[in-house]
Amino acid sequence: MLKIKSIAIRNFRSFKDTTVDLDDYTAFVGPNGAGKSTVLCALNIFFRQTEEAPTNLIELDVEDFHNGNVKEPVEITLTFHDLEPDAQTDFAEYYRSGMLIVSAVAEFNEASRKAPVRQFAKRSAMKEFGDFFRRFNDGAPAGELAGIYEEIQNSHPEFGLPKKGTKEANRQALRSYEEDHPERCVLIDSEDQFYGFSKGGDRLSRYVQWVYVPAVKDATKENVEGRNTALGKLLARTVRSKVNFESEIAALRDATLGSYKKIIQQQQTALDDLSKTLTAKLGEWAHPQAAARLEWTEDPLKSVQIADPMARLFASEGAFSGDLARFGHGL
Template sequence: MKIKRVRIENFCCLHKVDIAFDEITSFIGPTGVGKSTVLRALDWFFNGEKSVALSTDDIHSAVAGAGGERISVEVEFDGLTDFDREALGRYAPDDAATVSIWRTWDNGEDKITGKALAYAPFDEIRSVLGGAMAKRKAYNELRESTPSLGLPPAGSEKAVNEAMLAWERAHRDQLTEAEVEDTHFFGFAGQSKLAQLIDFVFVSADLRAYEEADDQKASAIARILDHAVDRTEADAQLGEIEENAQLARQAVHDDVYGPALKDISDALSVEVAKLTTGRQVIVTPRPYGRRGRPRRHSG
C-alpha cells in the first residue's frame, strides 16, 4: 500500500493543496512556499496522536478567526495487497482499487474518518448521540422493526457494534459507500490499522544530533533503521550465544561452588530440623552477568 494523493486544507501556509504522488515524488520551489509544510501535514496525519499536536496557530490565515476553523488532511492510498485489505477490513473491499482516509482538526476536536462500505441503517445507529444506552435502544428498535435482518440481541455497545459488523461482512451486496469515523486507524483502541501498514517518519532538515542521541523507537533515525536493517538473523544468533554462555556460567558455578554449598545446605538443614519437621534448606549458586561472580548465594 502506498500514498497516491494528498489533499490538504487550511494547514499553516497551505490553503487548498491537491498533490498526486508517484513512486518517487520531489517538491521543488523557493523557500517559504510550503514544501516542508506538506510533509509536516502528513506527519500530523500519521503521528498526530503521538507527537504532533495542533493549535489555532496552525490554521491558515484565510480562515483563522473567521469561525469554523477546520484543518483537513486527506490521504488516498493505492497498491493494496491482500494483507492491507485484511487489516483495513470494510474500508478496503476486494473491488476497491484505493482507500481514502482523512484527519480533521475542527476547533480543537481531532477526528479520523474513512470511506467504507456500510449498511445505511447501521450508520444511523453509529451516529446516534447520547452514549451506549441510546445506541442500544436504536439497535433494538431496528431489530424489532425489521426481523428479516436476523440481528442477534445485544446487551452492550460493544455487542451492538460487533453484531452490525458481522452482518455487514455477511451481506456485502446490501452495503453502500459511507463516511465512517474510526479512531482505530491509528491504534487509539489498540487495533492500529494503519500503524501495521505504514510507518511515516519525518526527518526535518534542521534535525539536531542530540535529539537522536538515544537509540529509541520514537526517534526518526531509529525508526528508519528498523525498516532498513533486518535484525532477525543477528538477534537469533546473538540470543543463541547468550543462552550458551549462560549455561556455561551456570556449569562453572555448579562445579566451583556446588560442593561447598552442599555442605552448607546439609548443615543448615540439620539446624532447621531441630525446630520443625519436613523442612530442608538448599543453597544454590546464581551466576550474574558475563564476568561477575555471585554476590550472594540463594536458597
C-alpha cells in the same frame, strides 16, 4: 502494505484547500514559503509523529488554522491505494474502488482554545445506498435490509440492480455498482472514529510506516539503530521482521554461563583460605562454633549479558570510509 496516492489539505496554515498527488518517489521543490514544510507537517499530524515537533501536533492552536479561520475544521485527508489483500480485508468497511480514504480532523474548541485531532475514514459511496450500508453495519435483520434494497430498486430502476437476494448478496450488488460507477460516488464521512495512528489503536501502522527526517538533522544521532531513530524504524519494518537472534543468543548465553560457573568454582580455593582464617578468628573472639565462609556467587541475569546486535550506518566518500561524524553536512 499500502501507498499514499494523494494528500488533501484544508484550512491548515498556508493552505486553504489543496491536493498534492504523490508517486512512488516524490520531491517537493520550491522557494521559501511555498508550503513544502507545511505538507510534511500535515503528514506528521496525520501519523502523529510528535518527536522533535516544535509545536503541539495532537492539539492544534489558532495559528494552525488558515488565516485564523476557526469556524471551519482543519482537515488532512490521505488517499491510500495498492492495498495488499490483508489490508483490503481489514478495512473492508471503508475500502472502495481500490482506495482507502482517511482524514485527520481538528475542530476548534472555544472553551479550551485548542483543536484536538481525530481520525475518521471516508467512504467513496453513492448517497442513494447510504441507508442500506448504515443499517447493514448496525446489524439490521435481513428482512429490513431486503426492504431497503427493494426501495432502491423501485426509486432508481435506471441502476439496473439484480433481483433481491440474500443479505450479503444485496450488499455485494450495491458495492459492485458503486465500483463500476465511481463518477456517481461522493465522499461520505464515517460516524465512528477510525483510530489509525493513536492511543486507541494502530490499524494503519500494520501496513504503512511513516519516517520523518527533518531538513536540518544531526545525522550522527541517527546512524545507530534505536527505537526512536529513523534508521531504527526502517530496520524494524524491513530487516528485524526477517531476522531472529533470540534462540542462538540464548544458547550462547547458557553456554557462556556454564563456562562462567566453572571458572568461579576453580577459583574458589582463594576464598576458602580466607574463610578458614576468618573462622579461626571468630572462634577466638566470638564463639568456638562460629564460622564464616566466602563463596563466589553469580547472577544468572547480570553475570553474563549478551544483547542483540545493533545496526550502525557507515558512509563512504571517495577513498575514505567511516563514521558519519567525520563527514560534512553535505553528505
